[in-house]
Amino acid sequence: MxxxxxxxxxxxxxxxxxxxxxxxxxxxxxxxxxxxxxxxxxxxxxxxxxxxxxxxxxxxxxxxxxxxxxxxxxxxxxxxxxxxxxxxxxxxxPRELLPRRHYSAAAIGFALALYGLVLATAREVRRRISPQTILGATAFTGWATLRRWTRAVAHRRLFAALPSSDPSAMLRRVAASAAASLAAYAAPTSRGEALEHRAFLGAAHAA
Ligand SMILES: [Zn+2]
Incomplete structure (x- = not known):
């Protein structure tokens, strides 16, 4: 609850x-x-x-x-x-809803995987995750929402069931370890899929 x-x-x-x-x-x-x-x-x-x-x-x-x-x-x-x-x-x-977040758990898990594991730029992550097509000024320096999610994960305010990560680590490192943990929640039938897809699927179960 x-x-x-x-x-x-x-x-x-x-x-x-x-x-x-x-x-x-x-x-x-x-x-x-x-x-x-x-x-x-x-x-x-x-x-x-x-x-x-x-x-x-x-x-x-x-x-x-x-x-x-x-x-x-x-x-x-x-x-x-x-x-x-x-x-x-x-x-x-539905099970993918997160309290106080506008995005689904699956979308956030996928964003963390794209940023931490696929090493996509913040702008590219935003393009895949955000339905807003008009990019504000922050789009040039990164995506504030992505940084907020990553910090929230590091401080266990988001996906609190995940193993703790070092809050002082680089954001990509935090995102990578969270995404790998989320992927482990995905059903075994998805084992052949890309890790970032499994993070999407697993995040819905870790919400
Ligand atoms: Zn009551």
């Missing part, structure tokens, strides 16, 4: 963005088993429902749908629940 700026908890469902988009899951299908705030069972046996469906909430998510796909901006509808015992509002969404 994690909290976003508005204090809502974000809970991952097992669904990925693609399946979520194809068919919005029902309130019942993705209702969390317990309230992440107070731990109350959402559907106690023989008791009243603890977590009630509380409508939908739109959320933007940026990045390519696959390693070879163009970068896009999607607007997803997340499921919202309210906990009757404690009043908490809980958002449930």
């Amino acid at each position: 994690s909290r976003n700026r508005s204090g809502h908890s974000l809970v991952h469902s097992a669904l990925d963005i693609k399946s979520w988009q194809q068919q919005l899951p029902t309130v019942e299908a993705v209702r969390p088993a317990r309230c992440p705030a107070c731990g109350a069972a959402s559907h106690p046996v023989g008791g009243p429902l603890g977590l009630h469906g509380h409508g939908l909430r739109e959320r933007q998510v940026r990045g390519p749908a696959g390693p070879n796909a163009p970068a896009v901006l999607l607007v997803l509808k997340l499921r919202r629940y309210r906990c009757l015992p404690c009043g908490a509002v809980i958002l449930v969404g």
Whole structure:
């Protein structure tokens, strides 16, 4: 569980963005088993429902749908629940969503791999990951967002489950080690694919 700026908890469902988009899951299908705030069972046996469906909430998510796909901006509808015992509002969404990040976990994992392992320039990483086509002044010196992600990884504010890296290391080194760790989360069936593609796939599971 994690909290976003508005204090809502974000809970991952097992669904990925693609399946979520194809068919919005029902309130019942993705209702969390317990309230992440107070731990109350959402559907106690023989008791009243603890977590009630509380409508939908739109959320933007940026990045390519696959390693070879163009970068896009999607607007997803997340499921919202309210906990009757404690009043908490809980958002449930696809597993690639990260709290407080506009980009999908897969997009960020891919960006780290392109920068750290493929040694792409920051500008090239931006071209592959960002749906924004108008480049600001920062495009000439690098991509501030990429630096922010890499620093966040080094300080374990992003992909906190990864082994710690030395925050004083060069950003490319930090990105490379994070991307290699993310690739290890990818399904064994992807073993024949390029490491940066596996970082894309693995990041969705490390979110
Ligand atoms: Zn609660």
